[in-house]
Amino acid sequence: xxxxxxxxxxxxxxxxxxxxxxxxxxxxxxxxxxxxxxxxxxxxxxxxxxxxxxxxxxxxxxxxxxxxxxxxxxxxxxxxxxxxxxxxxxxxxxxxxxxxxxxxxxxxxxxxxxxxxxxxxxxxxxxxxxxxxxxxxxxxxxxxxxxxxxxxxxxxxxxxxxxxxxxxxxxxxxxxxxxxxxxxxxxxxxxxxxxxxxxxxxxxxxxxxxxxxxxxxxxxxxxxxxxxxxxxxxxxxxxxxxxxxxxxxxxxxxxxxxxxxxxxxxxxxxxxxxxxxxxxxxxxxxxxxxxxxxxxxxxxxxxxxxxxxxxxxxxxxxxxxxxxxxxxxxxxxxxxxxxxxxxxxxxxxxxxxxxxxxxxxx
Numbered sequence: 113x114x115x116x117x118x119x120x121x122x123x124x125x126x127x128x129x130x131x132x133x134x135x136x137x138x139x140x141x142x143x144x145x146x147x148x149x150x151x152x153x154x155x156x157x158x159x160x161x162x163x164x165x166x167x168x169x170x171x172x173x174x175x176x177x178x179x180x181x182x183x184x185x186x187x188x189x190x191x192x193x194x195x196x197x198x199x200x201x202x203x204x205x206x207x208x209x210x211x212x213x214x215x216x217x218x219x220x221x222x223x224x225x226x227x228x229x230x231x232x233x234x235x236x237x238x239x240x241x242x243x244x245x246x247x248x249x250x251x252x253x254x255x256x257x258x259x260x261x262x263x264x265x266x267x268x269x270x271x272x273x274x275x276x277x278x279x280x281x282x283x284x285x286x287x288x289x290x291x292x293x294x295x296x297x298x299x300x301x302x303x304x305x306x307x308x309x310x311x312x313x314x315x316x317x318x319x320x321x322x323x324x325x326x327x328x329x330x331x332x333x334x335x336x337x338x339x340x341x342x343x344x345x346x347x348x349x350x351x352x353x354x355x356x357x358x359x360x361x362x363x364x365x366x367x368x369x370x371x372x373x374x375x376x377x378x379x380x381x382x383x384x385x386x387x388x389x390x391x392x393x394x395x396x397x398x399x400x401x402x403x404x405x406x407x408x409x410x411x412x413x414x415x416x417x418x419x420x421x422x423x424x425x426x427x428x429x430x431x432x433x434x435x436x437x438x439x440x441x442x443x444x445x446x447x448x449x450x451x452x453x454x455x456x457x458x459x460x461x462x463x464x465x466x467x468x469x470x471x472x473x474x
Contacts, residue, residue: 113146115227115237116363117256119280122272123243126262126298128155129333130359131240133352134260135160136342137360139194143235146188149200150223150248156240157199160191161340170201174226175251176210178218181226192345196234208247219247224255236363245279253283259293262327265300265310270317296359297448298327324402324412325359326448328352358450365410387473389433391453394426398446401429405442405471412445441468 118127118134128151135145149156150171154164164170169187174180188196211219227237239252253259259280263273277293284291295318301307315322332350336343343352393401402412417432441460444451452459453469460470 113227113230113234113237114258115239115256116258116260117239117241117249117252118260118262119241119245119249119252119276120261120263120273121243121245121249121276122264122269125264125269126296126327127151127243128159128240129337130260130262130296130298130327130356131156131238132159132337133333133342133344133356134359134363135195135236135238136192136344137353137356138236138364139192139342140344140357141360141364143194143364144233145195146230146234146237147195147197148223148237148239148252149198150204150252151200151240151242152202152205152248153242154200154202157197157201159337159340160195160197160342162189162191162197162199164199164201167199167201170199170204172201172203172207174198175204175207175222181222181229184226184229185231195342196232204248211247220250220254223251227255245276250283253280253291254289256291259291260296260323261293262296262298263314264298265307265314270310270314293321295322296325296327297322300326300328302328320411320414323359323362324404324445324448324450325355325362327355327359330355354449358448361450362410365404386434386436389435389471389473391431391433391471392455393429393431393444393446393453394423394455395446396426398427398429400445400447402445403431403433403442404445405440405468407433407435407440407442435471435473437473440471440473442471443468 118131120127131147135147139145147156147160157164174184174187188198190196239256241249241252261273261276263269280291280293297311297314300311328351330350330352332347333343333352336346339346343350347353403416404410404412408414408416419430421428444453452467456469458470459467461467
């Protein structure tokens with residue numbers, strides 16, 4: 113199970129929206145997902161159609177006492193055939209005070225101990241954290257292997273995230289627990305020059321830590337939360353569905369790159385010289401085009417030489433790859449959106465249900 117904490121001490125940046133809709137998109141692709149609501153405001157619980165006042169028990173009962181971890185299976189609520197929720201409630205806000213007298217290590221191990229008692233298998237656990245870096249967030253970071261930091265496209269938000277990353281680094285050093293941290297731009301309005309410039313600043317500042325997916329402002333996300341369902345179930349054609357679908361693809365592709373590489377090398381790879389392969393993408397409206405595949409760990413433009421030219425009013429991106437003979441899956445990332453190669457008719461379904469273009473090197 114991949115456990116991912118969604119963290120930012122700033123409120124209103126899209127943490128809960130990301131947890132709920134990433135869960136919905138991963139589930140739509142066939143994954144089993146556990147949503148863990150560590151925020152006493154219980155917004156993730158509400159956004160998945162559960163009234164926290166109507167639950168008989170929540171995470172407080174699991175985390176408050178050492179022997180409560182076994183209760184984790186009893187509090188889970190199924191909201192979809194592939195999504196279950198560990199609900200929160202306002203009583204969770206009293207947990208920090210209750211655990212204050214305990215040793216530091218013991219009080220940050222509560223959640224990870226509870227997850228070790230899960231009776232059912234999950235592909236992903238997504239933890240919605242409160243808008244502060246306190247004991248509840250520390251528990252989430254201790255239980256997670258990965259962190260997603262939703263980042264609103266604004267100058268002050270960037271400054272706050274830099275401080276948060278410093279805090280996470282200090283925590284991981286103290287606990288001896290490494291975390292893979294990624295930045296997710298949210299609340300993006302591409303119609304404004306300010307937002308475009310800020311997104312460029314985010315990408316320049318954080319580099320490969322940034323997801324290529326960008327979450328645009330979309331009223332359907334708020335409407336879906338009010339209905340208590342992920343946007344993929346409420347409005348399948350909405351921008352929010354496309355954006356979180358792209359994020360889910362990136363998240364799942366990271367696992368696929370590590371666990372199920374699709375490269376099929378022909379012959380003895382050590383005796384065959386790599387080939388120079390050139391693929392092109394043409395689009396008159398695109399501003400940024402990158403390529404990712406199992407040949408570079410699904411990290412866009414890693415180990416790729418790029419050339420950009422113009423053919424009349426159409427811009428042409430040439431991607432130069434150095435590949436050994438074999439079969440490769442790949443996709444383009446066009447202005448932050450994952451796309452198949454429109455000039456390549458050969459497409460195959462990847463390990464998490466996504467459609468990838470296929471490149472065969474002889």
